[in-house]
Amino acid sequence: MDTQKQNESKVITIYDIAKEAGVSAATVSRVLTNSANVRPEKKERIHRLIEKYNFKPNALARGLSDTRSKVIGIIVADVRNPFYADLFVACEVAARKAGYTVLLFNSLGETQQEEKLLEKLQEQRVDVIIQVGGRVDDLQSNKEYVEKVKHLMNTIPMVVTGKLDGTDCCQVRIDATKSTELLMEHLIGLNHTRIALIGGSMSVQSTYEKCQCYKQMLAKYNIPFRPELIAQDGFYNFENGYDRMNKMIAHKPSAVIAINDFTAAGIMRSITEHGLRIPQDISLVSYDNTFISNVLAPKLTSIDYNYEAFGKKLVKAALGMAAGKEISRMQMVTPSLIIRESSGPAVNP
Amino acid sequence: MDTQKQNESKVITIYDIAKEAGVSAATVSRVLTNSANVRPEKKERIHRLIEKYNFKPNALARGLSDTRSKVIGIIVADVRNPFYADLFVACEVAARKAGYTVLLFNSLGETQQEEKLLEKLQEQRVDVIIQVGGRVDDLQSNKEYVEKVKHLMNTIPMVVTGKLDGTDCCQVRIDATKSTELLMEHLIGLNHTRIALIGGSMSVQSTYEKCQCYKQMLAKYNIPFRPELIAQDGFYNFENGYDRMNKMIAHKPSAVIAINDFTAAGIMRSITEHGLRIPQDISLVSYDNTFISNVLAPKLTSIDYNYEAFGKKLVKAALGMAAGKEISRMQMVTPSLIIRESSGPAVNP
DNA sequence: GTGAAAGCGCTAACAC
DNA sequence: GTGTTAGCGCTTTCAC
Numbered sequence: 001m002d003t004q005k006q007n008e009s010k011v012i013t014i015y016d017i018a019k020e021a022g023v024s025a026a027t028v029s030r031v032l033t034n035s036a037n038v039r040p041e042k043k044e045r046i047h048r049l050i051e052k053y054n055f056k057p058n059a060l061a062r063g064l065s066d067t068r069s070k071v072i073g074i075i076v077a078d079v080r081n082p083f084y085a086d087l088f089v090a091c092e093v094a095a096r097k098a099g100y101t102v103l104l105f106n107s108l109g110e111t112q113q114e115e116k117l118l119e120k121l122q123e124q125r126v127d128v129i130i131q132v133g134g135r136v137d138d139l140q141s142n143k144e145y146v147e148k149v150k151h152l153m154n155t156i157p158m159v160v161t162g163k164l165d166g167t168d169c170c171q172v173r174i175d176a177t178k179s180t181e182l183l184m185e186h187l188i189g190l191n192h193t194r195i196a197l198i199g200g201s202m203s204v205q206s207t208y209e210k211c212q213c214y215k216q217m218l219a220k221y222n223i224p225f226r227p228e229l230i231a232q233d234g235f236y237n238f239e240n241g242y243d244r245m246n247k248m249i250a251h252k253p254s255a256v257i258a259i260n261d262f263t264a265a266g267i268m269r270s271i272t273e274h275g276l277r278i279p280q281d282i283s284l285v286s287y288d289n290t291f292i293s294n295v296l297a298p299k300l301t302s303i304d305y306n307y308e309a310f311g312k313k314l315v316k317a318a319l320g321m322a323a324g325k326e327i328s329r330m331q332m333v334t335p336s337l338i339i340r341e342s343s344g345p346a347v348n349p
Numbered sequence: 350m351d352t353q354k355q356n357e358s359k360v361i362t363i364y365d366i367a368k369e370a371g372v373s374a375a376t377v378s379r380v381l382t383n384s385a386n387v388r389p390e391k392k393e394r395i396h397r398l399i400e401k402y403n404f405k406p407n408a409l410a411r412g413l414s415d416t417r418s419k420v421i422g423i424i425v426a427d428v429r430n431p432f433y434a435d436l437f438v439a440c441e442v443a444a445r446k447a448g449y450t451v452l453l454f455n456s457l458g459e460t461q462q463e464e465k466l467l468e469k470l471q472e473q474r475v476d477v478i479i480q481v482g483g484r485v486d487d488l489q490s491n492k493e494y495v496e497k498v499k500h501l502m503n504t505i506p507m508v509v510t511g512k513l514d515g516t517d518c519c520q521v522r523i524d525a526t527k528s529t530e531l532l533m534e535h536l537i538g539l540n541h542t543r544i545a546l547i548g549g550s551m552s553v554q555s556t557y558e559k560c561q562c563y564k565q566m567l568a569k570y571n572i573p574f575r576p577e578l579i580a581q582d583g584f585y586n587f588e589n590g591y592d593r594m595n596k597m598i599a600h601k602p603s604a605v606i607a608i609n610d611f612t613a614a615g616i617m618r619s620i621t622e623h624g625l626r627i628p629q630d631i632s633l634v635s636y637d638n639t640f641i642s643n644v645l646a647p648k649l650t651s652i653d654y655n656y657e658a659f660g661k662k663l664v665k666a667a668l669g670m671a672a673g674k675e676i677s678r679m680q681m682v683t684p685s686l687i688i689r690e691s692s693g694p695a696v697n698p
Numbered sequence: 699g700t701g702a703a704a705g706c707g708c709t710a711a712c713a714c
Numbered sequence: 715g716t717g718t719t720a721g722c723g724c725t726t727t728c729a730c
Binding site: 013 | 706
Binding site: 106294297 | 360403405406407408409410412413418427428429431434435437438441442450451452453454455457468469471472473474500504587611614617618621640641643644645646
């Protein structure tokens with residue numbers, strides 16, 4: 001009854017365990033961290049007590065003591081966007097497997113918020129920070145932010161999915177050019193020549209690259225470039241896709257590349273409302289291959305990144321940096337094309 | 350040049366600030382926490398130094414010292430599901446506003462994983478835990494899990510979105526009955542009598558309640574109950590919706606209630622493939638009102654929970670419990686009906 | 699109003 | 715192998 005009570009209320013520490021086991025706290029710590037040999041019988045006794053009291057070492061104390069918190073901070077633009085959610089979960093799984101915890105912050109599109117989040121992660125003494133989306137997506141890295149990160153990186157290494165010119169961040173990037181090649185070759189192979197590119201903004205690095213590659217591919221296949229088929233001065237959402245497609249209809253594209261699945265959904269809506277069918281009248285393809293691609297009708301042909309592998313790569317890079325290892329500062333994620341129902345042969349012009 | 354160097358490299362502490370300010374660490378701590386009066390000039394001097402070095406107090410040390418980490422642990426089934434993502438972000442925003450950090454863990458559908466996550470949060474010494482989805486959704490609370498939580502709650506209070514019979518958890522629940530009433534009244538008002546209910550499992554509390562209410566509403570409006578119009582022995586995803594609807598078609602429902610937006614998407618697919626139109630031939634409505642409702646064509650009529658308010662309520666309850674306040678152990682979230690394009694009048698039978 | 703000192707729970711030399 | 719001791723960086727009595 002007495003031990004029962006103890007068991008129930010107070011938070012126990014390694015001292016409590018040590019005392020009852022008749023050893024010192026250091027010994028308990030040793031079995032906890034497996035950092036040195038302990039006589040089997042004592043080890044056994046200690047394990048039993050840990051079990052008995054369901055003892056869990058205080059991560060705060062541990063982090064304080066050895067100056068590594070074993071947590072990875074992650075900043076994403078918005079987990080409500082399945083692209084980020086997929087990537088975050090992949091990171092969480094990979095981190096957990098390595099004995100790390102992930103701490104997620106959403107910047108929710110407020111770029112100035114990002115600096116605050118960086119500071120919060122610093123307060124939490126995360127061992128390394130992974131930033132996905134936000135200012136690391138910018139074609140022109142923000143001066144102030146770069147300064148902030150440079151300073152921060154004296155203490156905490158960073159891994160980003162985009163870039164931050166002038167910093168020593170490790171970059172793990174999606175190959176936007178390759179992604180676009182896949183899409184363009186798929187469409188051109190289906191005899192499309194009037195290919196529109198809709199959604200996103202040219203101030204975003206990956207979007208810029210996609211547009212560049214789009215033009216190169218046209219040139220490569222001797223297809224005339226028509227500026228009116230490009231609409232990349234907006235957002236990445238449904239509404240923008242819808243609005244832009246409404247205007248694009250007049251230019252009679254035979255195929256449309258959407259900057260992501262959200263935008264594709266808006267484009268699909270517009271096409272359907274104009275009484276056209278996908279893919280019989282217009283083909284529609286997109287980047288990201290989130291579950292949205294699977295939920296729409298017709299299902300979208302889309303570019304996949306293998307989120308699990310992407311997350312693993314990010315975490316591996318992060319842990320490498322945290323350990324002070326010399327790792328490659330630039331790594332690429334290889335995209336692949338998932339063909340579904342939304343793309344088909346071009347109709348004869 | 351010298352101070353510059355210091356500034357750049359080592360992590361500074363309250364002692365460094367104290368030393369340079371010519372005061373004791375205690376005084377710096379006082380201005381940091383605003384816990385006592387400090388002579389204005391010193392305060393000023395300290396603030397300047399904090400600014401100069403961009404000093405951030407070590408949250409681990411702080412948490413160790415005052416035994417409150419100021420972090421809220423959140424366990425969700427899967428943030429890749431927009432329902433959880435919406436709720437999580439709402440919690441994060443509310444928590445941040447209160448000076449708290451949130452630590453998110455995904456159980457990813459492995460119920461036995463939940464106990465592990467609970468322990469992990471315990472290690473991190475979170476002040477309180479919010480669990481959304483998973484075992485707290487069960488109609489019959491799992492015995493083992495209940496024991497685990499009961500024990501845990503001697504130290505860390507918990508808030509759940511479902512229930513955990515036998516524990517002292519604070520329950521913040523969606524009113525599933527009210528949700529169903531709204532849906533049923535909407536459909537019945539449109540003259541539907543052959544209303545199907547598809548998706549989910551009866552072993553889940555909220556689904557069970559929805560089914561009960563469904564029957565009550567039929568009775569209330571003198572509509573005969575047809576068991577074949579119910580399919581609630583599956584999952585909550587697209588595939589289940591699709592498969593179930595394929596079978597349901599034969600029973601000629603004039604309207605279908607989907608257990609959530611994912612399921613609704615699958616149902617929509619099936620209906621369309623059968624050459625039927627929504628809502629002209631069949632009406633389709635759902636619970637949750639995630640962005641999926643807006644992305645599908647036609648847009649879904651769905652039940653909304655006001656995620657922002659829901660998150661606030663959860664966090665408020667959590668902070669209340671963490672502070673040891675006596676708060677209501679059962680709170681309801683009021684649903685509302687969002688009418689869009691997927692529901693319309695019943696065709697004459 | 700402010701400093702000294704103890705303590706939060708753990709890890710890591712350092713002895714023996 | 716194992717105990718002793720000294721921190722890790724902060725908060726908080728307790729004096730003065």
